[in-house]
Amino acid sequence: MTFLSARDLTVSYPGPRRFLSRGPLSQVLKGVSLSLARGERVGLVGVSGSGKSTLLRCLLALEQVQGGQILCEGRPVEPGSVSALRWYRRLVQYVPQDPIASLEPRMTVAQLVTEPLLRLRVDCTPARRAEEALDSVGLDHRFLMRRPDELSGGQAQRVAIARAIATRPAFLLTDEPVSGLDMTVRAQVVQVLRDLSEAHGTGIVMVSHDISVVAALCHRALVMEAGRIVEDRPMADLLRDPQHPHTRDLLNAAPPMTAAA
Amino acid sequence: MHHLDRLIPALSRGVTLLAVMLLVGLLPWISGRDPAASILRARMGDQNPTPETLAAIREQLGLASGPWEHLTQWLGGLLRCDLGTSWISGTPVLPGIIQALGVSLTLMAAAFGVALLIAVLLCWPTMHRGLRGRDTRSSGAMAATLTAMPEFMLSALFLVVFAIWFGWFPPYGWQGPQHIVLPALALGLPGGGLLGRLLTNAIAATFHERWIATWAVAGFTRGEIARAVLRRSLPALMPQIGMIIVAMTGGAIAVEQVFSIPGLGRAVLGAASAQDLPALQAGILILLLNALMIGVVANLIRLALLGRALHMGALPVPQVHAVHASRRAWLVPCTVLLILLVLVAAGLPRDPFTSQFIRLQAPGLEAPLGADGLGRDVLARVAHGAVSTIGMALIVTLVSLVIGLGMGLMPRLALGPTEVTKATPPTIAALIVVAAMGPSATGAMIAVCAVAWAPLAAHTAALVSEVRAQPHVWLAPVLGVGPLRLIPRSILPAVFWPVLRHAMLRLPGNALALAALGFLGLGPRPPSSEWGLILADALPYVERAPLAVLTPVAALALMSVLGVSLASLARR
Numbered sequence: 001m002t003f004l005s006a007r008d009l010t011v012s013y014p015g016p017r018r019f020l021s022r023g024p025l026s027q028v029l030k031g032v033s034l035s036l037a038r039g040e041r042v043g044l045v046g047v048s049g050s051g052k053s054t055l056l057r058c059l060l061a062l063e064q065v066q067g068g069q070i071l072c073e074g075r076p077v078e079p080g081s082v083s084a085l086r087w088y089r090r091l092v093q094y095v096p097q098d099p100i101a102s103l104e105p106r107m108t109v110a111q112l113v114t115e116p117l118l119r120l121r122v123d124c125t126p127a128r129r130a131e132e133a134l135d136s137v138g139l140d141h142r143f144l145m146r147r148p149d150e151l152s153g154g155q156a157q158r159v160a161i162a163r164a165i166a167t168r169p170a171f172l173l174t175d176e177p178v179s180g181l182d183m184t185v186r187a188q189v190v191q192v193l194r195d196l197s198e199a200h201g202t203g204i205v206m207v208s209h210d211i212s213v214v215a216a217l218c219h220r221a222l223v224m225e226a227g228r229i230v231e232d233r234p235m236a237d238l239l240r241d242p243q244h245p246h247t248r249d250l251l252n253a254a255p256p257m258t259a260a261a
Numbered sequence: 262m263h264h265l266d267r268l269i270p271a272l273s274r275g276v277t278l279l280a281v282m283l284l285v286g287l288l289p290w291i292s293g294r295d296p297a298a299s300i301l302r303a304r305m306g307d308q309n310p311t312p313e314t315l316a317a318i319r320e321q322l323g324l325a326s327g328p329w330e331h332l333t334q335w336l337g338g339l340l341r342c343d344l345g346t347s348w349i350s351g352t353p354v355l356p357g358i359i360q361a362l363g364v365s366l367t368l369m370a371a372a373f374g375v376a377l378l379i380a381v382l383l384c385w386p387t388m389h390r391g392l393r394g395r396d397t398r399s400s401g402a403m404a405a406t407l408t409a410m411p412e413f414m415l416s417a418l419f420l421v422v423f424a425i426w427f428g429w430f431p432p433y434g435w436q437g438p439q440h441i442v443l444p445a446l447a448l449g450l451p452g453g454g455l456l457g458r459l460l461t462n463a464i465a466a467t468f469h470e471r472w473i474a475t476w477a478v479a480g481f482t483r484g485e486i487a488r489a490v491l492r493r494s495l496p497a498l499m500p501q502i503g504m505i506i507v508a509m510t511g512g513a514i515a516v517e518q519v520f521s522i523p524g525l526g527r528a529v530l531g532a533a534s535a536q537d538l539p540a541l542q543a544g545i546l547i548l549l550l551n552a553l554m555i556g557v558v559a560n561l562i563r564l565a566l567l568g569r570a571l572h573m574g575a576l577p578v579p580q581v582h583a584v585h586a587s588r589r590a591w592l593v594p595c596t597v598l599l600i601l602l603v604l605v606a607a608g609l610p611r612d613p614f615t616s617q618f619i620r621l622q623a624p625g626l627e628a629p630l631g632a633d634g635l636g637r638d639v640l641a642r643v644a645h646g647a648v649s650t651i652g653m654a655l656i657v658t659l660v661s662l663v664i665g666l667g668m669g670l671m672p673r674l675a676l677g678p679t680e681v682t683k684a685t686p687p688t689i690a691a692l693i694v695v696a697a698m699g700p701s702a703t704g705a706m707i708a709v710c711a712v713a714w715a716p717l718a719a720h721t722a723a724l725v726s727e728v729r730a731q732p733h734v735w736l737a738p739v740l741g742v743g744p745l746r747l748i749p750r751s752i753l754p755a756v757f758w759p760v761l762r763h764a765m766l767r768l769p770g771n772a773l774a775l776a777a778l779g780f781l782g783l784g785p786r787p788p789s790s791e792w793g794l795i796l797a798d799a800l801p802y803v804e805r806a807p808l809a810v811l812t813p814v815a816a817l818a819l820m821s822v823l824g825v826s827l828a829s830l831a832r833r
Contacts, residue, residue, distance in 0.1 A: 082743040102732035119741030
């Protein structure tokens with residue numbers, strides 16, 4: 001059953017400005033369609049500039065699309081006020097690429113994790129829910145009063161994941177969640193994501209330029225190139241028999257599988 | 262929504278220009294003065310105004326109508342190049358203004374020449390070293406000190422030293438080329454210092470770019486490289502050069518006043534003190550237009566210099582070079598601060614208001630720095646002046662910090678006010694304030710506040726756009742944090758301290774601006790002991806009591822050095 005779907009998304013940015021006029025538009029998404037089922041783990045791979053982060057921003061309702069539509073359980077999703085999007089934010093959360101930069105430096109871990117619970121008016125006891133969330137990513141109460149600059153990269157990414165799962169979302173959208181971490185920590189974070197997904201049936205979209213990380217976690221892979229999805233197949237098929245030449249390039253570029261695989 | 266976004270800057274500009282026009286046009290009514298009474302006083306001395314004579318004058322000048330009719334008349338007149346009739350002389354304002362403008366422009370051209378010469382001299386060593394492939398360091402305690410000297414203070418100093426002591430140049434008037442030397446120097450030196458410093462820094466940065474080595478290896482001559490370096494360095498400076506010239510239009514007012522030059526600034530000051538509002542309106546309008554034109558021309562020159570590189574995205578990225586702050590760098594500001602503190606500590610217990618000495622008494626044990634023209638203690642007045650000038654500057658700084666932060670948080674909306682403010686030197690703002698509410702300390706503070714917020718707003722806006730690009734801010738909507746909550750949560754905390762530091766660095770500059778207004782009679786009234794006022798009071802007796810002039814000049818100079826040395830510390 002489809003949980004989140006996008007149809008014919010197009011996004012373009014104005015190019016560099018000319019004297020007294022606007023530059024030509026450059027299209028970042030050229031009609032992207034996809035559908036995600038509950039509990040599914042989907043990898044979104046492609047080289048830098050292929051449009052995968054923009055697609056993610058669209059799915060997060062942070063980016064105004066010029067064409068197309070996003071539906072979540074039949075309801076349209078588009079950028080708007082906090083109150084208009086609360087229902088969606090509770091259902092779909094985000095794990096960013098650069099964990100330390102994505103945590104407000106002046107807030108403690110406890111404040112960071114309870115913030116979405118308070119702002120999105122989640123029906124729960126925020127402090128207890130935050131401790132549960134931190135517990136499920138393997139951080140105990142000693143971390144509650146720390147600030148982001150007192151965390152390692154892996155710990156910060158766990159905090160970011162705890163913050164995202166605190167609302168008990170149905171889907172996590174993650175943007176290169178492990179690319180800033182070193183190899184052993186990578187495997188741990190991927191493991192945390194997999195455990196969460198299996199324990200609660202949380203769906204995951206993982207954007208990555210590194211196909212090996214995606215292969216370790218995902219059931220299905222979407223390959224993007226130049227603003228289009230060029231391949232959309234089960235992970236195992238894709239690894240065995242890549243069809244699009246671009247996919248083959250990505251597979252050749254990938255480092256050998258890590259321990260997590 | 263996207264259309265509205267694009268319209269906001271244009272709207273902001275339009276609304277601001279309209280507001281300025283309305284403000285200037287409605288000055289006679291905002292001031293709350295009865296124009297008829299001003300005219301009567303100007304024409305017939307202290308004759309008691311009877312209702313009949315006032316009514317007759319109103320009728321005669323067509324002032325019986327209300328403010329809005331008069332505003333439309335004034336605006337209509339503008340379209341016909343008719344700026345109104347002087348309340349004092351009863352003749353059209355425009356011819357006199359044009360003549361005065363001619364004088365002022367001549368003075369400014371000469372001053373700009375001086376500034377260019379100074380700038381070339383200051384950046385010559387850097388260019389010389391760079392062309393020979395040696396390390397280019399931007400230096401310039403000299404340039405820094407020049408930059409900070411306010412025009413009115415230099416004018417007073419030059420008047421004392423070169424016109425009165427040495428007698429090399431005439432002290433006042435506007436008859437021949439010898440009359441232009443001192444005013445042009447006083448007006449051009451600060452601008453030249455700043456220009457030289459900016460240019461030196463820009464040239465030093467350009468010499469660090471890689472293409473220089475490529476060109477040198479490819480066999481370009483030193484002359485060709487020098488030209489290319491200049492062309493590369495100048496465009497980024499053009500807006501600042503424009504602002505330097507705009508600041509000159511403000512400085513010219515003080516210089517013209519000191520040297521009795523019949524220019525636009527003096528005409529406008531005269532109109533302000535005589536309450537001749539049509540002449541004042543016309544003068545303010547011309548000064549503002551002049552400043553706006555300078556800004557436009559500077560921008561056009563920038564675009565022309567950049568040429569095709571602008572829209573080819575082909576500009577080399579400037580590289581930032583860290584300069585290590587040495588411990589000695591703290592020496593200058595600390596020493597200066599210490600001297601000022603000693604001055605204040607020595608003078609504060611003394612009485613600044615009573616005429617307890619003989620007029621212009623020479624320095625001695627009783628009065629270490631002598632007495633002024635009314636027999637008041639100079640040391641006490643300068644010390645109390647330090648407290649009041651710096652106190653007022655502190656208030657101005659804090660208020661402009663608040664305005665700057667507020668405006669910087671909505672940069673697109675604030676575009677129009679920012680541009681107009683950049684084109685307005687504090688003196689011109691003060692003329693408007695004085696016309697509206699008469700000269701007072703509060704008025705001077707309002708005037709300086711009205712322009713001092715703009716650089717803080719620009720700084721805030723730059724920091725805000727940096728903060729907004731950080732992940733923890735742009736992903737805030739996902740966490741349910743809306744744009745309003747974002748300001749206290751992330752934006753203000755990130756922006757406040759750097760902008761506060763910037764504002765504090767501008768405190769000495771604000772103190773000097775306040776002193777300039779006091780000097781011109783646009784600030785606190787006697788017997789207040791504000792520095793500018795002390796200097797203005799002492800100037801007529803400069804030959805008999807030079808210390809009464811030189812002490813406030815020295816205090817102002819110390820303040821300038823403090824400001825510049827602090828500012829250059831902060832840049833490291």
